[in-house]
Amino acid sequence: MSAADPLRDRLREQPLPGEADAAARSWPVVEAALAERAPAPRRSRVTMRVALVLALLSIGLATALSPAGAWIGDRFRDEPATTKPAFAGLPPGGSVLAISGSGAYAIRPDGSSRRLGAFSAAGWSPHGLHVAGVEGRRLVAVDAAGTVKWTLTSRTPVGHPAWSTGLGYAVAYLEGRSLKVVAGNGDPTTNRVLRRDAAPVTPAWRPDSDRVLTYATRAGALATVDVQTGHTLWTAPGAAPRVLAWGPGGRRLVALRSRSVTVLDGSGRTLSTISLPGVARAFALHPSGKRAAIVVGRRVLGLRLADGETRQLFQGGVDGIAWSQDGRRLLLGWGDADQWLLLGPGGRITALHGVSEELGAAGGFPHVAAWCCAR
Amino acid sequence: MSGDSPAAFVPAASRPGLLARAEPASRRQERRLVRDVQRGSAAALEELFRREWPRAYRAAYLVVHDAAAAEDIAQEAFLAAVRSIDRFDRRRPFGPWMHRIVVNRAIDVTRARALRREVDAAAANSAEAPPDQPSSPLPDDVVTALGELSPEHRAVVVLRFVCDYTPGEIARALDMPRGTVNSRLRRALDRLGEVIER
Numbered sequence: 164m165s166a167a168d169p170l171r172d173r174l175r176e177q178p179l180p181g182e183a184d185a186a187a188r189s190w191p192v193v194e195a196a197l198a199e200r201a202p203a204p205r206r207s208r209v210t211m212r213v214a215l216v217l218a219l220l221s222i223g224l225a226t227a228l229s230p231a232g233a234w235i236g237d238r239f240r241d242e243p244a245t246t247k248p249a250f251a252g253l254p255p256g257g258s259v260l261a262i263s264g265s266g267a268y269a270i271r272p273d274g275s276s277r278r279l280g281a282f283s284a285a286g287w288s289p290h291g292l293h294v295a296g297v298e299g300r301r302l303v304a305v306d307a308a309g310t311v312k313w314t315l316t317s318r319t320p321v322g323h324p325a326w327s328t329g330l331g332y333a334v335a336y337l338e339g340r341s342l343k344v345v346a347g348n349g350d351p352t353t354n355r356v357l358r359r360d361a362a363p364v365t366p367a368w369r370p371d372s373d374r375v376l377t378y379a380t381r382a383g384a385l386a387t388v389d390v391q392t393g394h395t396l397w398t399a400p401g402a403a404p405r406v407l408a409w410g411p412g413g414r415r416l417v418a419l420r421s422r423s424v425t426v427l428d429g430s431g432r433t434l435s436t437i438s439l440p441g442v443a444r445a446f447a448l449h450p451s452g453k454r455a456a457i458v459v460g461r462r463v464l465g466l467r468l469a470d471g472e473t474r475q476l477f478q479g480g481v482d483g484i485a486w487s488q489d490g491r492r493l494l495l496g497w498g499d500a501d502q503w504l505l506l507g508p509g510g511r512i513t514a515l516h517g518v519s520e521e522l523g524a525a526g527g528f529p530h531v532a533a534w535c536c537a538r
Numbered sequence: 539m540s541g542d543s544p545a546a547f548v549p550a551a552s553r554p555g556l557l558a559r560a561e562p563a564s565r566r567q568e569r570r571l572v573r574d575v576q577r578g579s580a581a582a583l584e585e586l587f588r589r590e591w592p593r594a595y596r597a598a599y600l601v602v603h604d605a606a607a608a609e610d611i612a613q614e615a616f617l618a619a620v621r622s623i624d625r626f627d628r629r630r631p632f633g634p635w636m637h638r639i640v641v642n643r644a645i646d647v648t649r650a651r652a653l654r655r656e657v658d659a660a661a662a663n664s665a666e667a668p669p670d671q672p673s674s675p676l677p678d679d680v681v682t683a684l685g686e687l688s689p690e691h692r693a694v695v696v697l698r699f700v701c702d703y704t705p706g707e708i709a710r711a712l713d714m715p716r717g718t719v720n721s722r723l724r725r726a727l728d729r730l731g732e733v734i735e736r
Binding site: 170171174175179180181186188190192194508511 | 731
């Protein structure tokens with residue numbers, strides 16, 4: 164027996180780590196890819212050609228010879244072209260929240276869209292059943308169909324709403340310099356000021372929490388508070404952040420600053436600061452918490468947080484980015500081309516054309532705000 | 539289909555013959571499955587996935603020696619296959635086409651990692667973030683010894699002994715002279731044979 168036989172056996176039979184789990188995780192993704200593609204036509208080319216010739220002959224004869232020919236001709240001329248909605252290319256697994264000049268919209272995976280309100284900013288509730296939006300001095304909660312659930316009116320304009328990530332018991336928002344919190348059912352008696360030194364940055368709830376909230380202070384620091392007790396859990400100094408995002412399990416907090424990304428642990432200790440090759444314009448933390456997508460100038464970069472390695476994902480004037488819940492796709496709003504782009508595994512790009520028109524061109528290009536949860 | 543439990547996809551790589559090269563009857567069945575997938579059949583795709591996943595994952599793992607990367611590579615290969623299935627010529631065997639994608643991608647990933655390790659080593663003193671936990675090493679000596687070969691050597695071994703390619707087919711798949719394939723196989727066998735005989 165040569166050495167090749169036992170080698171073959173051992174290479175084929177050695178149990179490998181993660182093999183079964185990997186198969187279980189990958190099958191739904193592969194199955195979804197099949198569902199996304201249109202099936203190939205069943206009939207052979209010859210059959211198709213014969214059918215096409217016969218159909219054309221029939222139409223021609225009917226139009227030329229029959230008294231009803233004119234009617235048939237009119238039918239063909241008047242039939243409206245059937246087009247798929249611009250958003251029909253979205254994959255299954257959650258709805259996208261988009262904001263344009265005419266308000267906020269929920270885009271469903273089937274491509275249908277629903278206007279939620281004239282919101283300038285909005286955020287999903289933890290399971291994607293509701294949206295908290297701001298409209299001037301009003302904080303509004305609507306369901307995914309746009310039905311208003313409650314409204315809270317303040318004295319001055321409000322902004323930066325963030326629904327808590329646990330059971331959805333609280334909504335944080337900013338009113339001027341005040342960080343405020345109200346119960347998720349909109350009960351006005353629960354509406355209160357938590358802090359009076361908030362910078363205009365959307366606060367970030369710790370994952371799966373209705374209590375722990377991180378916000379940016381006017382002094383440029385980060386502060387994490389317990390909204391029930393009002394106690395400050397920790398503060399961290401640093402230059403003013405623009406975006407705050409907690410990683411899964413609350414193990415990491417990522418703060419996007421103008422030209423850098425700071426990674427902190429769950430207690431506010433800075434782990435690393437990664438310089439960016441330009442001014443950051445948008446940021447989306449990957450669901451794994453290990454990497455992020457950042458718009459820097461006219462480039463979209465993938466950033467690995469462990470070592471700061473970046474790679475270019477896309478070049479173009481991108482306005483708004485969001486990861487799918489499974490982390491396999493990145494949605495980009497490419498305003499220059501009036502398209503949304505889906506960057507999939509292997510760098511595959513799917514374009515959704517004519518998105519402004521789909522939501523009413525008067526509102527302008529719809530900004531990708533968030534992509535929420537499969538239900 | 540979607541309701542299947544994950545356990546339904548537990549591969550049984552150690553079953554005799556599972557990784558053996560497709561026989562003629564099996565080839566006919568494979569052609570039927572590919573045709574049905576081209577028509578949009580999820581059941582046919584599921585069957586094809588069950589048949590090919592174990593070898594795709596194994597081939598990727600044995601080249602990259604990392605479970606997460608192997609999963610990505612095998613999954614990307616399946617996604618690429620699904621997306622281009624309409625253009626697939628059914629007269630050609632599906633498995634080798636898939637393995638070629640897997641192994642070439644695995645070589646690319648391994649090379650890129652090697653390059654990154656050089657950069658990381660240079661920047662190690664300034665790095666503050668802890669690196670990701672490495673995959674735990676396998677207890678099997680042959681697999682560990684395989685990891686000590688270059689990615690190109692590993693790919694040749696995997697295509698020969700896991701995917702059952704002939705040296706000529708390996709040469710075409712990896713775009714290298716047949717003599718190089720033979721010499722790499724010989725060297726790999728010498729090295730791995732020492733481990734087996736221990």
